[in-house]
């Protein structure tokens with residue numbers, strides 16, 4: 001009996017060792033690769049898939065000089081499948097995810113509206129967005145779109161590498177004031193702030209040193225302890241204290257008056273939410289999609305989902321793409337041309353169908369869609385098995401021969417399929 005137990009333990013040890021080796025190898029390989037994603041990988045997969053979907057995202061440039069402008073444009077679909085763990089985007093802010101102001105945001109727009117403040121977005125709607133950026137710091141930066149939802153946190157969009165050449169010292173950020181004066185926001189009045197902070201800091205230090213120069217702690221302690229505390233402060237020192245107070249008040253009053261005359265009209269900080277953002281008017285899709293069931297492999301790089309799809313339109317349609325959590329899984333039969341999208345989240349051959357024939361007008365078809373790509377795993381969507389809600393969602397794109405495109409939100413609960421280790 002002991003010998004069988006020992007044999008069993010030996011086999012397990014061998015297996016564990018092999019597993020450990022594989023994990024170690026994978027970890028060291030991953031560690032040496034370039035850092036493509038910047039935080040979003042570690043977010044819960046179901047939250048990434050079910051909150052929102054960025055699509056048609058375009059970066060107007062990926063290489064520019066300091067002071068040169070670029071824009072990121074695209075569409076933002078707020079998912080109907082919005083999870084209960086995240087507050088609805090009633091207060092949300094359109095942001096850009098980058099390591100500090102390597103580009104400055106000249107303007108951002110949602111539904112054509114300028115949105116420097118938080119906005120209110122509705123579930124199930126699609127919005128057009130545009131972010132105008134200006135290059136500031138030289139280097140190679142991964143620039144993401146991002147929507148921050150109050151109490152929910154950041155939801156990170158696709159990122160693209162942007163190369164900035166030149167020297168940050170040349171950066172200018174001119175802004176025209178209401179009175180017509182043009183200022184450079186990069187430098188404006190910084191000298192003034194340094195000057196006044198330094199003046200008062202020096203005055204404070206001088207005051208401490210003035211009192212400290214005589215007797216010090218011990219001498220003063222002895223004076224007070226021996227009952228001679230009243231003689232510690234001389235009449236001259238009292239006059240100097242009064243003079244210092246008067247000088248301080250005088251400087252405050254005069255500088256206040258000078259500043260008020262230099263800037264006679266000032267306004268408080270502008271704040272508050274921007275409501276009534278126009279959503280895109282997307283005509284109702286003639287394709288009805290009913291999600292039936294789905295599974296995904298753990299560990300693995302595969303999601304298989306079965307749908308009942310009805311085409312009520314006039315043209316045959318084909319499934320061309322499934323987009324979720326910034327990833328795009330393309331059907332190579334539909335996307336025959338090279339797609340311009342960041343490589344780390346573009347699975348050009350990531351989508352295959354159980355039946356490749358187009359869905360004819362009036363036809364209802366049960367179709368199994370297989371999403372299969374290493375990116376499903378590297379972007380850690382396979383980690384759905386660790387989440388508290390094993391369900392997915394995404395946009396499915398249908399294409400007609402005439403070039404029309406219909407996007408339909410799909411998704412639902414999926415069952416993990418655990419592979420033997």
Ligand SMILES: [Cu+2]
Pocket residue numbers: 036037038142143144159
């Ligand atoms: Cu990144």
